[in-house]
Amino acid sequence: MLSDFLGVPAQDRHRIVQWSVDFIDFFNIFPITVDSATRMIESTRAMQAYTLALLEERRRAPREDFLGILLRHAGTPDGPTTEEIVGNAMLLLLAGHAAVRNLIGNVVWLLLTRPDENRKLDADPTLLRAAIDETLRFEPPVTLIPRIALEPISVCGNSIPAGAVVQLSLAAANRDLAHFPDPDRFDIARQPKQLMSFGHGPHGCAGVNLARLQSEIALRTLLSRHPELALDPERPITWYRTAANRGPVNLPLKTAAIRA
Missing domain, CATH: 1.20.58 (Methane Monooxygenase Hydroxylase; Chain G, domain 1)
Structure with a gap:
């Protein structure tokens, strides 16, 4: 795109x-x-x-x-x-594309490894947006963002001098018990609020709406055309896992039918 x-x-x-x-x-x-x-x-x-x-x-x-x-x-x-x-x-x-690619792959992987959640979505396709948001929370495609301290600050007893680069963990913030009850459970009906996956404030991701739209179109098309989509047990998944990015490089799938 x-x-x-x-x-x-x-x-x-x-x-x-x-x-x-x-x-x-x-x-x-x-x-x-x-x-x-x-x-x-x-x-x-x-x-x-x-x-x-x-x-x-x-x-x-x-x-x-x-x-x-x-x-x-x-x-x-x-x-x-x-x-x-x-x-x-x-x-x-x-x-502009690596995070969206990872997000789409993570949604598919989470749904296919959690049959109960996949059945929820199959029964109610309107939950797709919530499934994307829950994936952003549970398995964000970008897990760290750097920020520069403009002035000396203290966080939980740790002193951070002005000018220091701080790596903020989006993955940890998205599992904050104060905002997300039972945070280690993937639940597409959760509809999480205050997600940190696209950053926050003036340095938040400029393409957030585009990323959501691209993901929704791609996933809706894939899942509607391949209703019996499943992981291929004979071919291993390979992952793109660095300090700040998470997503499948290859996600081998099988399907029994294709809808027009």
Whole structure:
């Protein structure tokens, strides 16, 4: 979806995915390794060059995609520079799809490993949005977000100096007993409030509504077309598990029928 929005050709989407993984891994694999650093640098350079090439194409043949619109306003008094266009395009492509991909996979995995909850959804498809929110709480696709302390503070007896980077655990906040009774139980009828999965305040995720909509469309389509969806016991699941990201890389499934 983001590739279409920005104007990335369909045949290049696999490259965007790989560049994104290489970039994200650098920040979420501890300790940092030569391999993760090298992959991040090489992929960032490749993505920068690729985005500049797309902009050059728009200069030769203007288009009404996001890159084309930004380029049309470049050079105006309040318009973006080329560097700003490239930076924002890369941010959207790097950060805009990995969490949604993980979220969709986590919803499917949780439903198929908890038959009672899956039957609830099958009996009442209107619970899908609640199932997505409960997945965001129970198995968030992003588990940590960094914040910088603007002033010295004390939290639970721990002193945090100004300028320190603090990694906040979204996964822990989403299982706070003060807000979520029986937090270790996955319940799609819970309809959780005050979720921290998209951050909070002025630095909350700008794409929260888009992420929810993408997930709902993808899951509603999948589950309605494959009513007898099940995990494939003969093929193992492989997981994307770093310090801050959770989701299946491969989620082998079986189905007995397809609805039109």
